[in-house]
Amino acid sequence: MSDNQASIETAENQVARTDVREYLTFSLGEEHYALDIMAVKEIRGYEAVTRIANAPDFIKGVINLRGDIVPIVDLRLKFNVGEATYDEFTIVIVIQIHDRMVGIVVDGVSDVISLSREERRPPPEFGVAFDSRFLVGLAKVQDHMVILVNIEALITSQELGLVEVGAQESPDVDS
Amino acid sequence: MGKHVLIVDDSASIRQMVEHTLKTGGYQVTTAVDGQEALNLCQRQKYDCVLTDQNMPRMDGLTLIKSLRAMPTYGRTPILVLTTEASDDMKARGRSAGATGWMVKPFNPDNLLQVAAKVMP
Amino acid sequence: MSIDLNQFHTVFFEESQEHIDTMEQLLMAMDLDAPDPEDLNSVFRAAHSIKGGSGIFGFTALGQITHVMENLLDQLRNGQRQLSNQLVDHFLSVIDCLRRILDQYRSGEEVDWAEVESVAQGLEAVLNDGTVIAGKGAEASGGVAEDDAFGFFEPEATQGDSSADNSWGLFDEHASPEPTSDSPDQNEAFGFFDEPAEPDRPAASPAPAASMQKAKPKPKPSSSESSTIRVGIDKVDSLINLVGELVITQSMLKVLGEDPDNIDTLKMTTVLGELERNTREIQESVMSIRMIPVSFVFNRFPRVVRDLASKMNKQVELQLEGSQTELDKGLIEKLVDPLTHLVRNSIDHGIESPEQRLAAGKPEKGAITISASQRGGSIIIAISDDGAGLNREKILAKARQNGLPVADDLPDAEVWDLIFQPGFSTAEQVTDVSGRGVGMDVVRRNIQQLGGRIEITSTASVGSTFTIQLPLTLAIVDGMGVAVGGQTFIIPLVSIIESMQPSRANLKQLGGSDLLHVREEYWPLLPLYQVMETEPRHRDPAEAIVVLIETSKRRYGLVVDELVGQQQVVIKSLEQHYRRVPGAAGATIMGDGSVALILDVESLADIVQEPAEETA
Numbered sequence: 001m002s003d004n005q006a007s008i009e010t011a012e013n014q015v016a017r018t019d020v021r022e023y024l025t026f027s028l029g030e031e032h033y034a035l036d037i038m039a040v041k042e043i044r045g046y047e048a049v050t051r052i053a054n055a056p057d058f059i060k061g062v063i064n065l066r067g068d069i070v071p072i073v074d075l076r077l078k079f080n081v082g083e084a085t086y087d088e089f090t091i092v093i094v095i096q097i098h099d100r101m102v103g104i105v106v107d108g109v110s111d112v113i114s115l116s117r118e119e120r121r122p123p124p125e126f127g128v129a130f131d132s133r134f135l136v137g138l139a140k141v142q143d144h145m146v147i148l149v150n151i152e153a154l155i156t157s158q159e160l161g162l163v164e165v166g167a168q169e170s171p172d173v174d175s
Numbered sequence: 176m177g178k179h180v181l182i183v184d185d186s187a188s189i190r191q192m193v194e195h196t197l198k199t200g201g202y203q204v205t206t207a208v209d210g211q212e213a214l215n216l217c218q219r220q221k222y223d224c225v226l227t228d229q230n231m232p233r234m235d236g237l238t239l240i241k242s243l244r245a246m247p248t249y250g251r252t253p254i255l256v257l258t259t260e261a262s263d264d265m266k267a268r269g270r271s272a273g274a275t276g277w278m279v280k281p282f283n284p285d286n287l288l289q290v291a292a293k294v295m296p
Numbered sequence: 297m298s299i300d301l302n303q304f305h306t307v308f309f310e311e312s313q314e315h316i317d318t319m320e321q322l323l324m325a326m327d328l329d330a331p332d333p334e335d336l337n338s339v340f341r342a343a344h345s346i347k348g349g350s351g352i353f354g355f356t357a358l359g360q361i362t363h364v365m366e367n368l369l370d371q372l373r374n375g376q377r378q379l380s381n382q383l384v385d386h387f388l389s390v391i392d393c394l395r396r397i398l399d400q401y402r403s404g405e406e407v408d409w410a411e412v413e414s415v416a417q418g419l420e421a422v423l424n425d426g427t428v429i430a431g432k433g434a435e436a437s438g439g440v441a442e443d444d445a446f447g448f449f450e451p452e453a454t455q456g457d458s459s460a461d462n463s464w465g466l467f468d469e470h471a472s473p474e475p476t477s478d479s480p481d482q483n484e485a486f487g488f489f490d491e492p493a494e495p496d497r498p499a500a501s502p503a504p505a506a507s508m509q510k511a512k513p514k515p516k517p518s519s520s521e522s523s524t525i526r527v528g529i530d531k532v533d534s535l536i537n538l539v540g541e542l543v544i545t546q547s548m549l550k551v552l553g554e555d556p557d558n559i560d561t562l563k564m565t566t567v568l569g570e571l572e573r574n575t576r577e578i579q580e581s582v583m584s585i586r587m588i589p590v591s592f593v594f595n596r597f598p599r600v601v602r603d604l605a606s607k608m609n610k611q612v613e614l615q616l617e618g619s620q621t622e623l624d625k626g627l628i629e630k631l632v633d634p635l636t637h638l639v640r641n642s643i644d645h646g647i648e649s650p651e652q653r654l655a656a657g658k659p660e661k662g663a664i665t666i667s668a669s670q671r672g673g674s675i676i677i678a679i680s681d682d683g684a685g686l687n688r689e690k691i692l693a694k695a696r697q698n699g700l701p702v703a704d705d706l707p708d709a710e711v712w713d714l715i716f717q718p719g720f721s722t723a724e725q726v727t728d729v730s731g732r733g734v735g736m737d738v739v740r741r742n743i744q745q746l747g748g749r750i751e752i753t754s755t756a757s758v759g760s761t762f763t764i765q766l767p768l769t770l771a772i773v774d775g776m777g778v779a780v781g782g783q784t785f786i787i788p789l790v791s792i793i794e795s796m797q798p799s800r801a802n803l804k805q806l807g808g809s810d811l812l813h814v815r816e817e818y819w820p821l822l823p824l825y826q827v828m829e830t831e832p833r834h835r836d837p838a839e840a841i842v843v844l845i846e847t848s849k850r851r852y853g854l855v856v857d858e859l860v861g862q863q864q865v866v867i868k869s870l871e872q873h874y875r876r877v878p879g880a881a882g883a884t885i886m887g888d889g890s891v892a893l894i895l896d897v898e899s900l901a902d903i904v905q906e907p908a909e910e911t912a
Contacts, residue, residue: 050891051783052877053828062874062883064891069883071874101873164875186345188308189352192301230344259348281351284301 019117025146026093026106029081032144033106033130034113035151039095043109046072046090056161065094065101071162074105078160079130082107097152102162113146115139120148130154177201178295179220183213183227183239184257189280193226196284197291210234214242217249224295225254226278229265237272244273253294257282301353308349309402310524312358315342316398317595320391324598328379336373343369346394357397357412364419365390371423386422388599390415525625527585535581542574583772586626590668590677591619593631597639597666604643611650611660612643617667623675627746627766631677634739638679638762639664641736646683646760656757658682674790675768680761686712686754694720712752716740716848740848744898747773747788747881749848765790773867775884775894777860778843781830786865786884786894787854793844795859800838810837812853819844820904823855827879827900833857849901867894 023034049061049072058077062069072092076082084105092103123135130149134157137148156163180202184190194204205222207213211234213227225243229236236256243249253275258265269277278290319342322335343362350358365387371377393415400407548567552559594616605612623631647653647662654660665680688711695702695714702714714720718737743750748766767773767790775786776795796814804811810821821842825832834840834857842853865884870877870893881896 048890050883050893051828051830052874052893053830054878062870062891064885064889067868067885068873069868069870069885069891099872162874164871185341186308186349187311188304188349191307192304192352195303228348230341232338232341259344259351280348283352 020114021120023113023115023146023148024093025110025113025141026091027082027108027110028075028079028106031081032110032141032146033149034115034139034146035093035095035149037112039097039151041094041096041101044092044094044103045088046086046092046105059161060105063103065103068101070094070101070103072103072105073160073162076105076107095151095155097155100155100163102155113139113141115148123147131159133157177203178223179203179205180291180295181205181207181213181216181222181225183207183210183225183231183236185209185228185231189228189257192284193287196287199284200288200291202291202295210236210239210242213239217243217246221248222252224291225249225252227254227256229256229258237268237274240269240272240274255290255294305353306524308353308355309398312346312349312398313395315346316391316394318342320388320599321595323384323387323391324602326379326384328381328384331372331379333373336369340366340369340373355397355401357407357409358394358401360412360416361390361394361397361419364416364423368419368423383422386418390419525586525588531581531585535578535585538574538578538581542571542578545570545574579772583624584622586624586771587622587768588625588628589620590623590628590631590675591616592628593635594619594666594668596632596636600636600639601643601664604640605647608643609649610643610647610662612647612662612664615663615665617665618669621668621670621675623668623766624768624771630742630746631766634742634764635666635677635679637736637739639666642679642681642683642760642762646681646685648684652684670768671765675766677764677766678761679764680759682759685756685758685760686715686752688756691715691720708754709752712754715752716750744848747790771867772864773894774862775865776843776862777886777892778824778841778854778856778858779860780824780828780857781832783828783830784860784886784890784892785824785828785856786892787843787845787897788881788894789862791845791847791897793846793851795841795843797840798837798842798853803837810855812837812842814844817851819851819853821853821855822900822904824895825855825857827903845897845901847898847901849898850904852901852904854895854897854900865892865894 022037024037024040025032025034027033047063049063051061052059052071055061058074060072060074062071064070074084076084086105090105091107091109092105093109094101094103119139120137121139123132123137124147125132130147134150134154135147136150139146139148154160177200180197182190182193182197182204183206184193185208190206190208194206197204205216205220207216209231210227213225214234216222217225225239227236227239234242236258240254240256243252243254254273256269256272256274256277257280258269258277259280266277275294276290278287319339322339326332326335343365347359347362347366350356350362368377372379377383393411397407397412399405545567549571552564552567597616598614601612601614604610642664643662647664648656648658650660653662663682666677667680668675668677670676688708691711691714692702692704692706695717698717698719700714700717702711715736716739718735720735720737740750743764743766746766748764751763751765752760753763754760767788773786774789776789776792777784777786779785794815798812798814802813804813804818810823811818812821813819819842821837823832823835823837823840825835832840832855837855840855841858842855843859844853845851867882868884868891870880870883877893879896879900880893882894883891884894886892
């Protein structure tokens, strides 16, 4: 009996524990965002890129990341927040989704936070730079709100134009 | 070190399968792709058992067996011939060539180990 | 114990593929009246091997067909049956079926058992058609005793005297205590021979059927689309040697670096030179591992030609040259479709009917030659026929019909080029051979995608030649680095005719675009800074460098700031993490770690401003 009891409890604990996820928080202008840490490959400083002609301005170009040619997207330009300056403090988060890598430029990287399901609330409908399609939730961390971003949806979105669009979608805007 | 078996077959998949099976069974295994290569190997080394396919380019199994039987070192070595047909004719030919036994393809790995254990106690 | 047989499936599929190809090639080359017994033997052995493996690995559909095939082949090699063209055709169709079944097994699809049954029955019908030549025993094709799976030829009564016998040792002591009755349980799956045979010397009694087979080496197989590659041991050995040298060079460098204050610069230079050579050789050696002979594609053509020629009532003799020329595996696989199309095209449109040929004073039998050769960093593949040649008038008429503005005096080469336009098929009637949607435009596009080009030469009633030029490998390109606005780009060397600083006198303005007069031609100029949206050092072409480019579409001059230098670059994909970039064929990583785009000169040709009257 008591054995049974104990095992049920453990199972519940496990459910609770697996439901805690880790997020990397970053800032864009005044807003704080967070993305699933599992998607983060590395964080590096901004370095010179090779420009790609006829690409939208928020696509800064491509870099050589250990032999891979990886595009760099400046989210500050894309969402028109913060100030797009490039110096030794400019941060690039390299995201890996499936087999694709992309570097995103943000204003700053703050912390890794753990959030349980209870702490994750529904995303705001408006009032942030990101389109609500790319948001998965909202969380209160210390004294400010952090917006949880669905980075996969963002990276593969047509709006960013990082991925060649299939036939079922309307043609791309930037090529 | 387990007994050392020479596998002779022109088919890579069967070679690999037999090799893997026998190695799993604790035998040491060397492979040859045809009778000629096997004969060359046997002239340099003594194997505890030879398992040979019949139908192969360059030198077939029966010729290999006869050639091996002519060598003093291979007079008593168990030699099994792998064949797709177990007709009486085939058996007679195997017998006259000097094979210890035959084994029909297809065979399953368990069968193979069973036979190996029998000829190499 | 259980052994997972799945791990051997890949090998089985590959070798079965080879056996199937071998059978096909040998059967097609077979002299019907006097087939080479060894060839028949090899075909038999191939069928036999597939049967053997398929039994073990459970691919019974293959076994079912090859079993009957084997019996039929056995009759042939025993001289009990005469080979005929019809029989070869039958075998070839069976081989096609085997190929399909193999693919079905390979891809995990459901096997088409109805087809298997009907093919097996078709073979049985031939087997039992009563045309077996009497006199020879039929025992060789006797069926398999299913339940007789292994056995020992067991000494039954001879156990006692075996010790006396020492010249032969069939009756091993360990075998005798276990008589046949023990051989077990279910079915007689193995057996011991209990032959109290003569202690025969090898020559003493040669069993009639078991003779030495002096086989030619099996023809090299051509398995397409497999993700593995066979590499000659010599290539591996040479790579190992090179790596050995690299290790030595490395240790020399280590010693030299141990005392940084006292570096022997002369020696250092020598060793660094050595390192450079090592690296280059290893690179070449590694690249060569991807190289396979073009016979992998060529070997399919005897069959294609045979089938098509008979379908179209034409007589065609195919000649293959340079089959051993090596080409990157990736390229070879992508060449199959375009080459097949060109060969079809030659038979369909090129070679005339036997009557027409005789009337034209040509031999009845047409000739098609497919050849491959290496020329510098390129491979040239040519498909020639001695047919009617391209019909200039018909092509021009078709072009006008398609609304293309063409002049009557268009040079031949440009007329021939028209057939690469979409929607161009000049066959009087659309046959099921050529006129099936896929046109020459697709052929050319495929070849361009491989970084190659295609050209046609043709003479009326003498024949046509389609020449394909391809880079040796997809992974590395010889390029010229050029700089514009501080950015470096790579132009594939194969497209560059010449680079020059144009003199102002040779520059002309026409309808708002710049032209350069050089080599007795006006070259439209394309400023790279405009395409790549950078700020050049000079907008005036007279202050810049012009690289003369030749593409399959047109020739033009690319205006750049300066030449950076010639180098081999490794092609990297832009699409892996990003997307296709207009005007770029890919990217590469430069010596300093930065990324440079490799220009796609073919697509750049599309945006060249062609002044209205600039023709020829």
